Amino acid sequence: MPIRPILSTLHKHKLTATLLTLQVAFTCAIVCNVVFMVAQRVQRISVSTGIAESELSAIHSRGIEKGENPQARHTADLAALRAIPGVQSVAAVSYALPLDQSESSSGICPSKEALDRAMQRNSIDGSGCMEPAIYDGTPGLVGTLGLHLVAGRDFLPDEYVSKGKPAVAIITRALAQKMYPGQAALGKDMYDGDNFIRVVGIVDTLLRPAPRQPGTADDSMIFPQLPDHASATYVLRSAPGDRLRVLKAAEAALLKASPNRIIDPKQMETYSQIRAEYFQRDTTMIGLLIASALGLLFVTALGIAGLANFWVQQRTRSIGIRRAIGATRSDILHYFQAENFLIVTAGVVLGVLLAIGLNLLLMTHYELPRLPLWYLPVGALALWVLGQLAVLSPALRASNVPPVVATRSV
Amino acid sequence: MFDYYLRLALRRCRQNLPMVGLLVLTMAIGIAATMTAMTIFGALAGEPLPGISSHLYVATMDAREAVDKDNPDYKQPDSLLKFSDAKALVDAHHAMQQVAVAASLTQFARPDGKRSEKAYGLMAYGPVLQVLGVPLRHGRSWTEAEQASAAPVVVIDTEVAQKLFGTENAVGRSVTLGRRDFRVIGVSAPWNPRVRMFDVRQNQGTVMGQKEMFLVPAQAALDAGVGPLLAGECGKDAPVASFQSAAVAQCRWIETWVRLDTPATVATYDRFLAGYANTQHDAGRFVYPPQAKLVGTQAWLALNHVVPDDVHLNLLLAGGFLLLCLVNVAGLLAARFLRRQGDVAIRRALGASRRTVFVQHLVETGLLGLIGGVLALPLTWLGLWIVRMQPVSYADAAKFSPGVFGVLFALSLIVGLLVGILPAWRVCRLPPALQIKLG
Numbered sequence: 024m025p026i027r028p029i030l031s032t033l034h035k036h037k038l039t040a041t042l043l044t045l046q047v048a049f050t051c052a053i054v055c056n057v058v059f060m061v062a063q064r065v066q067r068i069s070v071s072t073g074i075a076e077s078e079l080s081a082i083h084s085r086g087i088e089k090g091e092n093p094q095a096r097h098t099a100d101l102a103a104l105r106a107i108p109g110v111q112s113v114a115a116v117s118y119a120l121p122l123d124q125s126e127s128s129s130g131i132c133p134s135k136e137a138l139d140r141a142m143q144r145n146s147i148d149g150s151g152c153m154e155p156a157i158y159d160g161t162p163g164l165v166g167t168l169g170l171h172l173v174a175g176r177d178f179l180p181d182e183y184v185s186k187g188k189p190a191v192a193i194i195t196r197a198l199a200q201k202m203y204p205g206q207a208a209l210g211k212d213m214y215d216g217d218n219f220i221r222v223v224g225i226v227d228t229l230l231r232p233a234p235r236q237p238g239t240a241d242d243s244m245i246f247p248q249l250p251d252h253a254s255a256t257y258v259l260r261s262a263p264g265d266r267l268r269v270l271k272a273a274e275a276a277l278l279k280a281s282p283n284r285i286i287d288p289k290q291m292e293t294y295s296q297i298r299a300e301y302f303q304r305d306t307t308m309i310g311l312l313i314a315s316a317l318g319l320l321f322v323t324a325l326g327i328a329g330l331a332n333f334w335v336q337q338r339t340r341s342i343g344i345r346r347a348i349g350a351t352r353s354d355i356l357h358y359f360q361a362e363n364f365l366i367v368t369a370g371v372v373l374g375v376l377l378a379i380g381l382n383l384l385l386m387t388h389y390e391l392p393r394l395p396l397w398y399l400p401v402g403a404l405a406l407w408v409l410g411q412l413a414v415l416s417p418a419l420r421a422s423n424v425p426p427v428v429a430t431r432s433v
Numbered sequence: 434m435f436d437y438y439l440r441l442a443l444r445r446c447r448q449n450l451p452m453v454g455l456l457v458l459t460m461a462i463g464i465a466a467t468m469t470a471m472t473i474f475g476a477l478a479g480e481p482l483p484g485i486s487s488h489l490y491v492a493t494m495d496a497r498e499a500v501d502k503d504n505p506d507y508k509q510p511d512s513l514l515k516f517s518d519a520k521a522l523v524d525a526h527h528a529m530q531q532v533a534v535a536a537s538l539t540q541f542a543r544p545d546g547k548r549s550e551k552a553y554g555l556m557a558y559g560p561v562l563q564v565l566g567v568p569l570r571h572g573r574s575w576t577e578a579e580q581a582s583a584a585p586v587v588v589i590d591t592e593v594a595q596k597l598f599g600t601e602n603a604v605g606r607s608v609t610l611g612r613r614d615f616r617v618i619g620v621s622a623p624w625n626p627r628v629r630m631f632d633v634r635q636n637q638g639t640v641m642g643q644k645e646m647f648l649v650p651a652q653a654a655l656d657a658g659v660g661p662l663l664a665g666e667c668g669k670d671a672p673v674a675s676f677q678s679a680a681v682a683q684c685r686w687i688e689t690w691v692r693l694d695t696p697a698t699v700a701t702y703d704r705f706l707a708g709y710a711n712t713q714h715d716a717g718r719f720v721y722p723p724q725a726k727l728v729g730t731q732a733w734l735a736l737n738h739v740v741p742d743d744v745h746l747n748l749l750l751a752g753g754f755l756l757l758c759l760v761n762v763a764g765l766l767a768a769r770f771l772r773r774q775g776d777v778a779i780r781r782a783l784g785a786s787r788r789t790v791f792v793q794h795l796v797e798t799g800l801l802g803l804i805g806g807v808l809a810l811p812l813t814w815l816g817l818w819i820v821r822m823q824p825v826s827y828a829d830a831a832k833f834s835p836g837v838f839g840v841l842f843a844l845s846l847i848v849g850l851l852v853g854i855l856p857a858w859r860v861c862r863l864p865p866a867l868q869i870k871l872g
Contacts, residue, residue, distance in 0.1 A: 038859045039771070042764035046757060053753045060746075141505070148506070307823045308743050315466070315750050319757055322459055326761035329455055333768040389742050 029362050036334070040366060043330055047370025047406055050323045052377035055402040056385060057316040059394050064309050068302040070240065072121040073195075073228030075169025076294045078111075080266040081120060082273050083290035085254035088283035093253050094185055096281065101161065103280040104257055107272045109265045114164040114258050117250040119156065119232045120294075122301040126232035128154050131244065132214045133202040154239070155198050156231035159248040160258075165193065165226070167260050175209045175224035178247040185249045188217070193224035197241035256290070266293040323406075324413040327367075331359060331417035335424075342421055343428030352422040359418035360411060367410035371403040378402065434789070435796065442797035446804075452769065453801070456762050460805030460852070463758030464845055465812030470751035472817060472837055476830035477740045481626035481642055485566040486730040490699065492522060492689040494710040494725035497666070498718055510726055510736065512634070513665045513685040516558075516651065518713070523559045527705045528691035528698070532559030535661040535687040536632045536643065537654065541589070542609040543597055550596045552589075554647030555631070556654045556661060556687075562588065562621070564692055567648065572604035572619035575650055579618075583652040585610075588619040590646045610649070611657035611679070621648070630730060631688060633737040635663045640740060640827045651687065655679045661686045691727075703727045744827060759852050767856035770794060774863065781865035794857035795850055802849015806841055813841065 033040045086096055097115045104113045118125045132138040132152035141150035158164075165177045173196060182191050192213070199208035199222070212219040226245075234240035257277075261269045270291055277286060292300075299306070335342075342355055382394040446453045480486045493510035496518060514522075519533035534555045542549035555561060562574045567588075575586050587608065594603035594617070607614045626642030649659070660679035665686030693699045703726070710723035734740065770777075777790055813833070820831035 036768075036771075038855060039764050039767045042760055042767060042855070046760040046764060049753065049757045049760060053750075053757070057750070142500075303824050304741070304743065304826075307825055308746075311747065312750070315754060318462065318466075319754060322462070322754075322758055322761055325455060325459065326764055329452065329765050330768055333765070333772065337768075337772055389746065 026361070026365070029358065029365060033362065033365070039330060043326065043366050044370040044373065046323055046326055047367050047410070048373035048377055050319050051371055051374025051402050051406055052381050054316050054319055054405075055374075055378040055398050056381050056394065057312050057319075058402070059382070059398055060391065061309055061312045061316070063391065064305045064312075068305050068309075070230060070234070071228055072230040072298070073170060073226065073241075074121060074294070075260065076298065077263040078169065078260050078266075079167075079294035080259050080261070080270050080273075081123075081256050081290075081292060081294065081297065082259070082270060082277070083118075083254065083256045083287060084277055085285045085287075086281070086283060087253070087285060088281065091253065091283075093251055093255070094249055096253075097161065097250060097255055099280055100255075100257065100277055103276045104259060104273055107259075107269060107276055109261045109269050109272075111260045111262075112163055112167040113260070114161045114167040115250050115255045116158065116160040116164065116258060117252060118254075118256055119158050120256065120258065120297065121230040121232060122234075123297050124233050124301065126156050128156050128231075129215065129244075130154050131202075131220070132216075133211070135214045138214055138216060151202065153198060153201055153242055155194070155242040155244040156233075158229070158243060158245045159250060160245070161249055162247075164245065164258070165224075167258055168229075169260070170229060171227040173225050173227050174207075175222070177224060182223075183247045183249055185251055188215070189220065189246045189248050190218070191221045191223045191247060193226060193245040194222055195229050195241050195243050196225055196227055198244060199225050201242065320405075320409060324409055327363065327410055327413035328417060331363065331414045332420075335359070335417045335421040338421075339424055339428055340431075342424040343426055343431075346424065346426035347429040355424070356418050356422040359414055359421055363410045363414040363418075364407065367407055371406055374406070375399045375403065434792075438793045438796040439800065441793065442800045445797060446800070449769075452765070456765055456769075456801055457805045457808060459758050459762050459765075460802060460845070460848055461808035461812055463755040464805060464809035464841065464848060465816055466751040467755045467844065468809065468813040468837065468841055469816035469820065469831070470748040471840065472813075472832070472834070473820065473827060473830045474744055474748045476832070477628055477640060477744055477827055479627060481628050481630040481730060481734070482566060483627070486626070486630065488692050488694055489564070489690050489730045490693055490702070490727045491730070491733050492691065492706055492725070493728055494706070494719070494723040495721045496685055496710070496713070496719055496723065497721055500720055505721070507721060507724060509634075510724075510728055511666075511685075512688045512728075512733075514687055514689060515685050516655075516681070516687055519687045519689045520558055522689045522691075522706070522709065525705070525709075528693050528702050530560060530564045530692040531689065532557055532561045532564040532691075533651070533687045533689045534558075534561060534565075534631055535651070535665075536663070537649070537659060538662045539610055539654075539659045541593060541597060541647070544607050544609055544614055548597050550593055552593050552646040553643050553662075554645050554649065556649055556651040556659070558651045558687070561648050562619075564690065567624045567645075568622040570620050570622050571602045572617070574619055580650050580652070583650065583656055585613050585615040585653050585657065586618045586650065587615040587653075588621055588648040589617055590621045590623050590644075592623055593646050594620050610654065611659040613653075613657035615649070615653070615657070628734065629739055630734060632663065633734065633739050635665075641829050655681070693727075699727060741827065743825075755848075759848060763852045763855055766798060766852060767859060770856045770860040774860070777860055777863070778865055787861040790861040791857050794860060795853045798853025798857065799846060799849040802845045802847075802852070803842075805848065806845025809841060809845060810838075813837065 101113055101115060104110060119127060130152055132141065137151040141152045144150060162180060162183060178191065182189065202208060203211055208222050209225060211222050213222065228241055229243040231240055231243055259269055259273060274286055274291060277284065378394065378399060385391045386393065491512045493512045495507040495511060496514055523531045523533050534557045537556045538553050540549055541552050560574060562569060570591060574588065579586055589603065591601045594601050597608065598606055601620060603617045603620055606617045608617055623644065625644040629639055629642050658679045660681055664681055665684045667684035691702060693702055706727055707725045710719065710725035713719045714723050780790060817831040817833055821828050
């Protein structure tokens with residue numbers, strides 16, 4: 024396909040060709056960045072919590088009876104919940120579950136010396152001390168949540184405390200590696216400023232209730248500490264399809280065990296709902312971003328098709344002449360396809376530069392990393408395909424122009 | 434001449450309806466997307482208290498009185514102060530006006546117990562109505578003497594007055610807060626900052642300003658057992674302050690806002706604040722270097738990310754979308770105009786100047802823009818409705834206001850003219866002779 028005639032035609036339609044090129048460039052720049060932002064958010068919302076999400080549900084209860092012993096209450100409640108058919112296991116926590124937002128964190132150091140370093144610098148940064156999220160709960164929590172122990176053991180019954188600090192803890196692998204790089208964390212004594220706490224178990228993953236700071240999302244620690252407040256959250260494990268029924272039954276069982284309590288229907292949820300709530304804003308934004316990317320592509324496709332239509336109409340006579348002097352249908356078809364390819368290519372070249380520029384601009388204003396370079400060729404390819412699809416129908420129409428048109432005046 | 438062009442434009446629009454539909458719809462979608470994002474942005478981006486908050490500054494310092502080994506860093510300015518510090522700053526009268534405020538939530542009841550109402554409001558120390566510009570409908574604000582003696586007086590808004598007493602003017606009535614009866618000395622109009630500005634640190638994720646339904650002198654409220662909504666930061670060894678407790682003597686829970694009108698007074702006050710904090714540090718009360726700083730309202734909101742980044746991003750995205758729609762429409766218009774070179778050639782040959790040809794085509798695109806604007810109206814409404822349906826914190830900002838009409842009208846006209854400039858300029862530039870030949 025000779026390019027020269029196409030170029031000279033485009034030269035005559037400088038303005039429209041330039042505008043189309045610009046449009047392709049803008050689309051390329053915006054869509055590349057939008058897709059990247061969608062990928063970022065999808066990555067964020069698909070983070071692993073480390074627990075058996077599909078089998079868990081949680082119900083929050085607040086006792087309002089004065090002078091009630093919370094632990095006796097919890098024990099009775101747990102027994103009542105365990106009796107519900109379909110409930111495989113159950114545990115009580117004070118409030119914290121991964122991604123349920125209410126987080127309690129505490130400073131902890133690998134050794135006494137590390138704490139002294141932190142005090143000296145007036146900052147825990149670089150001292151080796153960490154600030155993990157703290158989980159508490161009744162015996163059986165590790166099993167109920169479905170945590171995967173990679174080393175050590177679960178807590179022993181006599182290790183549980185109701186008041187004061189426990190002497191042992193289970194930590195996540197991520198936390199273990201940060202506290203004791205290159206060493207086995209199991210059996211080590213961590214120091215919290217007052218007491219030593221021994222690591223007796225390491226779990227694979229356990230996400231924080233509110234992972235905000237990047238890089239610390241998986242720094243968590245479980246204490247064998249019994250919930251000690253009138254309010255507690257009961258975690259129930261059952262078959263995934265059973266959860267809604269089990270929640271209803273749990274509410275009834277709890278109210279039967281003691282009517283003097285408040286169960287907020289909003290805090291009676293399957294874990295899937297808790298997770299969806301946490302990422303609500305991200306899912307909304309993903310929907311919006313995808314909708315606008317599709318809108319952009321659609322508008323661009325419309326523009327390409329519309330303009331090609333115009334050109335075909337305008338050049339009907341020249342097409343007829345070309346056909347009359349021997350051009351085949353596929354020659355005409357290829358002519359329009361090649362023309363579109365040239366315009367889109369020019370647009371893509373400009374668009375790639377714009378995409379990088381836009382990414383740099385977004386990086387300065389939002390927490391957005393650098394656009395991976397492989398997005399650019401993929402974006403270019405997508406626009407080439409889009410352009411060819413959009414131009415196909417007008418180009419086919421052009422190829423169907425009969426040679427006899429050459430003899431008519433248009 | 435204008436109405437002739439308009440008639441010409443209308444006639445031409447009818448000639449190629451599918452193409453006109455495409456042009457108009459593309460513009461409408463771009464305009465609607467921009468209008469939706471702009472409406473939300475406009476509702477959130479401005480000042481929380483128009484005309485007032487730009488002169489307001491919040492005092493921040495690291496006022497911790499005990500070593501916090503879990504978190505020794507002071508990375509973000511902290512506005513929470515102990516009541517005693519806030520009082521000292523307000524009583525110093527170093528600014529034009531100053532007030533200490535904390536959010537509260539409490540039950541209002543008629544002393545006869547017949548009606549009660551839960552209400553959000555502010556506990557304040559200082560002339561809160563004047564500083565924040567809360568409009569008073571009836572009665573008065575509290576006096577310095579009443580504040581000093583912790584007299585049980587309260588200002589409620591018309592809605593609470595209406596609900597409790599069935600009348601707006603509840604001045605002189607008694608109302609029970611906590612353990613005591615308070616006298617209503619003033620009734621304010623319903624009032625809320627446009628976006629949240631108090632207690633922003635403890636309210637991450639909420640964007641819209643809280644409607645403050647009552648204002649009460651802080652000491653009188655504490656005496657009656659009514660505490661702040663959040664106990665704030667209590668010392669590690671302090672007795673645990675439960676939810677809405679009034680036992681907050683050990684806690685930092687109140688913010689100090691000052692009004693300063695000129696950069697010079699801001700600088701002076703900044704020095705005064707640093708001096709106060711450093712004195713406390715030197716005396717051994719504040720254990721960390723206080724790094725006291727005065728932060729303006731807008732800076733404070735930005736620092737605490739009150740308006741989510743998503744809102745800015747949406748606006749950027751919508752702007753990009755509109756830009757693309759414009760380029761698209763301009764391309765199609767250029768093609769459309771150039772196809773009619775013959776008509777233009779005849780007009781030019783008959784003596785029309787370039788200018789009139791240019792104007793004629795701009796009238797046509799302006800008309801198309803306005804039609805696009807009319808189409809964009811229901812689309813904008815739809816867009817705002819979709820945002821309102823989303824469970825996002827700023828959903829309430831997505832309201833269709835009368836101002837939207839004006840902006841929409843202007844935007845569609847600008848869009849129509851903007852897209853027309855290039856094509857119209859292109860078509861009026863060809864010499865008449867060439868155009869006849871081409872035709």
